[in-house]
Amino acid sequence: xxxxxxxxxxxxxxxxxxxxxxxxxxxxxxxxxxxxxxxxxxxxxxxxxxxxxxxxxxxxxxxxxxxxxxxxxxxxxxxxxxxxxxxxxxxxxxxxxxxxxxxxxxxxxxxxxxxxxxxxxxxxxxxxxxxxxxxxxxxxxxxxxxxxxxxxxxxxxxxxxxxxxxxxxxxxxxxxxxxxxxxxxxxxxxxxxxxxxxxxxxxxxxxxx
Amino acid sequence: xxxxxxxxxxxxxxxxxxxxxxxxxxxxxxxxxxxxxxxxxxxxxxxxxxxxxxxxxxxxxxxxxxxxxxxxxxxxxxxxxxxxxxxxxxxxxxxxxxxxxxxxxxxxxxxxxxxxxxxxxxxxxxxxxxxxxxxxxxxxxxxxxxxxxxxxxxxxxxxxxxxxxxxxxxxxxxxxxxxxxxxxxxxxxxxxxxxxxxxxxxxxxxxxxxxxxxxxxxxxxxxxxxxxxxxxxxxxxxxxxxxxxxxxxxxxxxxxxxxxxxxxxxxxxxxxxxxxxxxxxxxxxxxxxxxxxxxxxxxxxxxxxxxxxxxxxxxxxxxxxxxx
Numbered sequence: 408x409x410x411x412x413x414x415x416x417x418x419x420x421x422x423x424x425x426x427x428x429x430x431x432x433x434x435x436x437x438x439x440x441x442x443x444x445x446x447x448x449x450x451x452x453x454x455x456x457x458x459x460x461x462x463x464x465x466x467x468x469x470x471x472x473x474x475x476x477x478x479x480x481x482x483x484x485x486x487x488x489x490x491x492x493x494x495x496x497x498x499x500x501x502x503x504x505x506x507x508x509x510x511x512x513x514x515x516x517x518x519x520x521x522x523x524x525x526x527x528x529x530x531x532x533x534x535x536x537x538x539x540x541x542x543x544x545x546x547x548x549x550x551x552x553x554x555x556x557x558x559x560x561x562x563x564x565x566x567x568x569x570x571x572x573x574x575x576x577x578x579x580x581x582x583x584x585x586x587x588x589x590x591x592x593x594x595x596x597x598x599x600x601x602x603x604x605x606x607x608x609x610x611x612x613x614x615x616x
Numbered sequence: 617x618x619x620x621x622x623x624x625x626x627x628x629x630x631x632x633x634x635x636x637x638x639x640x641x642x643x644x645x646x647x648x649x650x651x652x653x654x655x656x657x658x659x660x661x662x663x664x665x666x667x668x669x670x671x672x673x674x675x676x677x678x679x680x681x682x683x684x685x686x687x688x689x690x691x692x693x694x695x696x697x698x699x700x701x702x703x704x705x706x707x708x709x710x711x712x713x714x715x716x717x718x719x720x721x722x723x724x725x726x727x728x729x730x731x732x733x734x735x736x737x738x739x740x741x742x743x744x745x746x747x748x749x750x751x752x753x754x755x756x757x758x759x760x761x762x763x764x765x766x767x768x769x770x771x772x773x774x775x776x777x778x779x780x781x782x783x784x785x786x787x788x789x790x791x792x793x794x795x796x797x798x799x800x801x802x803x804x805x806x807x808x809x810x811x812x813x814x815x816x817x818x819x820x821x822x823x824x825x826x827x828x829x830x831x832x833x834x835x836x837x838x839x840x841x842x843x844x845x846x847x848x849x850x851x852x853x854x855x856x857x858x859x860x861x862x863x864x865x866x867x868x869x870x871x872x873x874x875x876x877x878x879x880x881x882x883x884x885x886x887x888x889x890x891x892x893x894x895x896x897x898x899x900x901x902x903x904x905x906x907x908x909x910x911x912x913x914x915x916x917x918x919x920x921x922x923x924x925x926x927x928x929x930x931x932x933x934x935x936x937x938x939x940x
Contacts, residue, residue, distance in 0.1 A: 439740035439887075442693070446910055449689045454680060463686050471692055475699045542670075546678040565672060566679035568641035570634060593632060596675075 427488045434481050441481075445474055448491060451567065452498055458562045459502050459555065465509065469501040491567070495577050549599035557592035564589060619654055625661055630668035640672045734762040737778070739888050740908065742865070747774070751784040756864050757886045757908065759810075778885070779809040781862060784822075797828040797844040807861055811881075814845040818861045863905070870905045871918075876936070879906070879918045887911045893936040897924060 424432070432440035449470065456466040473494065477484065487493045550558060556578075563574045575585035630636045638647035655662045737743050739758045746752055748768045755761050759778020767773075773791040784790045786803030793799075794810035804822025808815060817826055818841045827833045828848045836842050836852050841861075843850040855861065860870040869886070871879050877898040880891050886908040906917040915926045915934065925939040 437738060439738070442740070442909060443911075445693060445696070446689075449692070450684065453684055453687050453689075454682060457682065467687070467692055471695050471699070474693075474696045478696075478700045542674050543677055546674050550675075550678055561675070562679050564637075565641065565675045568637060589632065593628075597628070 425488070426490045427486060430484075430487050430490055430493075433477070434484050434486075436481060441474070441478055444490060444494075448494055451491065452494060454566060455495060455559075455562055456498060456502055458558045459499065460506055462506075462509075465502060465505045469498055469505055473497055473501055489573070492569070492573055492577060495563075495567075499577060545600055545603050546596075548603055549596050552599050553592065553595060556588065557595060560585070560588050561592050561596065619657070622654060622661060623658065625664050627664050627668040627671065630664065631672055636665075636668065637672070640669050641676065732762045732764045732775075734760065736760045740886055747772075749785050749788050749790075751782065751788065751790065753783075754781045754865060756780060776808055776810055779807070779864065781805070781807045781865065794844070796846060797826060797849070800825040800827065811885075814843050816841060816843050818855060818858060820858070820862075860905075864908070867908045868905050869908060871902055874902045876900050876902055876918070876922060876924075880936070883914055883918065887914065890933045891936060892933055897922070897936070897938070 429440055429444065433444060452470055453466060456469065460466065477497075550561065553561065560574060560578065563569050563577060569577070571582065571585050571589065574580075574589075575582050578585065578588075580588065635647060635650065638644045639651045651665065655665055735743060735745055735755060737755050737757055737759050741757060743755045744752065745755065745761070747763065748765065749772060753761060753774075756779035759776070759780060761774055761776050761778075761780060763772075763774040771791070772788060773793060775793045777795070782790075782792065782801075783805045784801055784803050789800070789802055791798055791800050792808055794808065794815040796810070796815040799806070799808060799817055801822065801824050804824055805820040806822075806824050807818040807820070809818075817824060817836065819836045819838050821838050824836050825833060826836060826842050826844060826849060828844050829846070830848060832849050834842055834849050834852055839854055839858055840852050841855045841858075842852050857870075860872070863870055869882060871882065874882070875898065876893065879902050880893065880898075883889075883906060884891070889911065900922050902918065902922060904917060904921050906914040908914065915936075919926050919936055919939075923939050924936055927935045927937065929935055
């Protein structure tokens with residue numbers, strides 16, 4: 408086995424660093440750290456941003472502004488041990504700022520709860536689908552029908568796997584409101600799924616009889 | 617951890633349970649052990665647990681596997697970069713600048729000789745500078761260029777370790793010194809790659825004189841290159857596709873007449889990583905290129921053509937091995 412030792416063996420490469428080390432490297436002016444953070448986080452940022460606004464130009468502008476600002480203000484940045492959370496909070500702020508500029512008010516982000524009919528499921532179990540594809544497409548449809556806030560919290564919880572405390576810090580809510588919003592969102596999602604299943608089975612019945 | 621809490625559990629309560637999400641979403645090993653033991657000891661709960669697990673996985677897929685094709689992340693990155701131009705950095709920490717300022721004032725009084733000007737790039741960084749005679753230099757990753765401001769009028773000499781592309785203002789006699797020899801030019805553009813064991817000079821316009829440490833001298837013309845090492849000068853060679861030599865300016869390094877060993881050595885000029893590979897695969901010839909923006913893609917670009925793969929070991933070392 409031949410070893411190729413780095414030219415300066417004291418350096419430790421980014422991939423094996425924890426968040427604080429990566430962030431400190433960026434703060435010290437390391438461009439590679441900055442571009443590596445972009446590469447590893449950009450997909451997560453876009454997926455999250457899509458839950459906040461459907462506008463592609465706003466998402467692109469927000470991400471662009473965010474990374475330009477981070478680089479320009481790198482020496483003034485504080486430390487963090489959770490880079491993703493830091494970026495999500497900053498991106499959220501940027502997107503709402505841009506939406507505001509576009510619409511002069513935040514009307515598209517009014518918390519509208521329960522805008523769809525809720526059919527309470529009779530049994531307590533989750534739904535058993537015929538096929539996996541059917542389930543995935545139903546869940547996609549149900550998510551699309553959630554309000555923006557519900558979509559956002561479901562995304563933070565079940566796509567990024569964040570805990571309630573981190574979510575409350577990102578969304579700027581109290582811990583209790585976060586739990587409530589999450590519970591409402593999950594219930595709504597489930598009810599929407601039952602509603603979809605109901606429509607689907609009604610359609611099957613129509614077909615059969 | 618409290619197992620009793622999960623007796624007669626419903627899928628609904630599970631999908632909001634943090635410990636459950638530790639296993640299903642965050643893949644924490646301790647949580648995995650806990651839940652697998654729970655299913656084993658309480659088979660009645662298995663149905664609810666699996667149902668909730670499936671549901672969360674579907675939810676995760678639905679949220680994460682959205683199409684992102686309307687986004688071009690490379691283009692966004694290009695715009696970000698365009699808005700943050702590279703500047704010459706001062707390598708002295710700010711608190712020393714005050715001290716340096718005082719020293720500078722003192723040096724005027726005591727005729728303290730001015731030290732050389734040093735420009736050093738980090739790995740993955742590129743810096744463009746202008747010399748006192750308006751000649752332009754683009755300095756590549758992990759390189760160092762230095763010159764003396766004080767003596768610039770009498771001898772226009774810069775020292776180079778690493779790689780740089782020079783566009784020298786016409787009419788100026790100009791010398792670049794590397795560990796293996798020196799390059800003397802009179803208004804021309806050329807690329808110098810000074811590595812540990814050798815220096816390669818590529819001429820793009822004008823004429824370049826190359827002198828080794830023993831005083832032997834050769835002249836190269838546009839389209840030609842020469843290698844200097846501790847043994848002396850090589851023959852002058854014509855280079856096919858010489859523009860590829862300068863592709864590093866756009867973040868691409870071409871490997872010509874290379875093998876895996878020389879490719880790894882070149883890659884280490886851009887990324888501070890420790891790489892291991894079996895001796896038997898090192899001599900495999902490799903033609904191609906790698907991009908200097910991301911380690912993963914660069915590793916892929918040097919291993920894929922040779923049907924090799926790489927693995928990041930937990931101790932921070934990257935292992936290159938046969939693709940099984």
